[in-house]
Structures are given as structure tokens and as C-alpha cells.
Amino acid sequence: MYIVGMNFHQVLEFVPKKGVIAELGVKRGANARRMFKTTDAAMMHLVDPWAKDEDVGYASLHSAEERQDFVGYYNEMVSWSESPEAGGRVNVIRDYAADAASSFEDKYFDFVYVDTLDSYDGFYGDLAAYAPKMKDEAILSGDDYYDMQYATHKMRLRDRLPPTQSLCMIHAANDFCEMHGWEILFITDEYLPARRPPRFFAGKVGVFGDAHRLLDQVLRVTPWAVEVANPRDVRQTMVTPLGSTNPEERRFFTKII
Numbered sequence: 001m002y003i004v005g006m007n008f009h010q011v012l013e014f015v016p017k018k019g020v021i022a023e024l025g026v027k028r029g030a031n032a033r034r035m036f037k038t039t040d041a042a043m044m045h046l047v048d049p050w051a052k053d054e055d056v057g058y059a060s061l062h063s064a065e066e067r068q069d070f071v072g073y074y075n076e077m078v079s080w081s082e083s084p085e086a087g088g089r090v091n092v093i094r095d096y097a098a099d100a101a102s103s104f105e106d107k108y109f110d111f112v113y114v115d116t117l118d119s120y121d122g123f124y125g126d127l128a129a130y131a132p133k134m135k136d137e138a139i140l141s142g143d144d145y146y147d148m149q150y151a152t153h154k155m156r157l158r159d160r161l162p163p164t165q166s167l168c169m170i171h172a173a174n175d176f177c178e179m180h181g182w183e184i185l186f187i188t189d190e191y192l193p194a195r196r197p198p199r200f201f202a203g204k205v206g207v208f209g210d211a212h213r214l215l216d217q218v219l220r221v222t223p224w225a226v227e228v229a230n231p232r233d234v235r236q237t238m239v240t241p242l243g244s245t246n247p248e249e250r251r252f253f254t255k256i257i
């Protein structure tokens with residue numbers, strides 16, 4: 001696996017155009033709109049419960065007021081999907097990713113990006129539900145490949161997460177790959193440009209397809225790349241200068257153990 005000095009949107013430029021794609025976990029659609037535009041998708045499916053249930057999973061983290069915000073995001077996504085810009089090529093599904101998976105044929109998608117639940121079971125389950133739905137040549141990508149102890153975008157250290165929880169995204173992605181015949185080809189490094197955690201890009205083991213071609217393209221243009229033998233050994237972490245209490249003074253870096 002490589003760590004590359006590029007962000008998700010720079011990588012997206014090299015994802016094959018006019019594919020059948022999906023984003024799982026959409027929220028306000030900021031990322032979905034960029035994915036749609038950059039890849040000029042033939043069809044894009046957007047799957048999110050948008051707080052359709054009061055007390056399930058991710059939705060239970062929100063107050064009643066926040067849940068109203070999610071209903072607003074859903075309505076915005078539906079309007080956008082009906083707009084001339086979307087051109088009938090955007091399908092909005094208000095459901096949990098794993099439940100919606102059965103509505104797609106096997107080997108249907110060219111590219112899926114998973115940004116749903118920051119939990120081992122949630123992330124693993126969503127990746128596993130979509131594995132059979134991916135073409136052999138396809139690209140599977142996911143967010144938050146990081147040590148959750150360090151809330152990168154908020155410049156803060158989370159309250160003493162136990163290691164099982166702290167590394168759950170890294171382990172879920174790697175366990176999924178091992179169990180389902182995928183490999184993580186590279187992760188982004190987005191701390192400096194975007195102050196956010198890495199995303200991973202994976203391809204099917206034994207297939208030289210779009211995912212491996214994407215890696216080739218990325219390695220041609222990335223300003224730097226580091227190859228690591230074991231993806232599990234890589235994590236985003238943070239240093240706090242001695243005596244500092246100012247989050248702005250914290251510095252993130254990638255640690256290979």
C-alpha cells in the first residue's frame with residue numbers, strides 16, 4: 001500500500017469518467033456533487049437514511065433539531081436530483097446503506113465511496129454489503145482511515161478512546177479486504193491541505209482493473225509517495241508541544257509502526 005501526497009478530489013480526476021457510481025453517507029451532498037461533476041457519472045446513487053428513524057445508529061447522535069436539518073438535506077438532494085444539472089442521472093435513496101444494497105444487481109458499480117458510520121461494525125458491514133455489487137475491475141473507496149483518537153479536522157484529542165474503538169476504521173477496512181478478497185492500494189494524505197483524515201482506495205485482489213490503473217496514474221503525478229508493507233501499521237496521529245494547551249499548535253503526522 002502507498003500513502004500519497006494528494007487529496008480525494010485530486011484523485012477523483014483520474015477515476016474513469018461516465019461510470020456507475022455511489023456515495024454511501026451523503027449528508028448535505030457537498031462531496032456527492034463534486035464526485036458527480038468530476039467523474040461525469042453515467043448514474044450516481046446517493047444512499048443515506050437522512051435521520052429517517054429517530055433512534056437508530058448514527059441518527060441517534062443527533063438532537064431533534066439536528067434531525068430536522070437532515071430532513072432539509074434530504075429535500076435538497078431530492079431537488080438537485082430532479083434538476084437539469086443532474087440530468088436524470090442522480091438517484092436518491094433514503095435508507096441505510098446495507099439495507100439498500102439488495103436493490104442493486106451484482107457487479108453493477110464502477111466506483112463506490114463509503115462515508116457512513118464511524119464504527120467497526122457499521123463500516124465493515126457497509127463495505128461487505130457492497131462488495132458483491134462491485135464489478136471485478138471496480139474501485140472501492142472509504143473515508144476516515146485513521147486513528148480516531150485524533151480528531152484531525154477539529155484539531156483535538158478525543159477523550160481517551162480505547163484502542164479497540166480508536167483503530168476501528170483501520171481494522172474494519174483491513175478485515176473487510178482480507179475476508180472479501182480486496183486490497184487497499186493507496187490512502188490519501190489530506191492533513192495539510194484539508195485538515196482531514198485519509199481516504200482509502202481499494203481494488204480486487206488478482207484483477208488489474210480500474211483501481212490498479214488509478215494507482216498507476218496517481219503515482220505518476222503525486223508529489224510524493226511512501227510505500228508501506230502492511231496497511232495496518234499506518235495511522236494518523238498528533239503531537240502536542242510540551243505545555244501547550246492551544247489546539248492550533250497541535251501537529252498531525254502519519255506514523256508507521
Ligand SMILES: C[S@@+](CC[C@H](N)C(=O)[O-])C[C@H]1O[C@@H](n2cnc3c(N)ncnc32)[C@H](O)[C@@H]1O
Nearest residue numbers: 025026027030031048049050058096097115116
Ligand atoms: C460524514 S457524513 C457524510 C458526508 C458526505 N459524504 C460528504 O463528504 O459530504 C455521514 C453521513 O452518513 C449517514 N449515515 C449514517 N449511517 C448510515 C448508514 N447506515 N447508511 C448510509 N448512510 C448513513 C449520516 O446520515 C450522514 O449523513
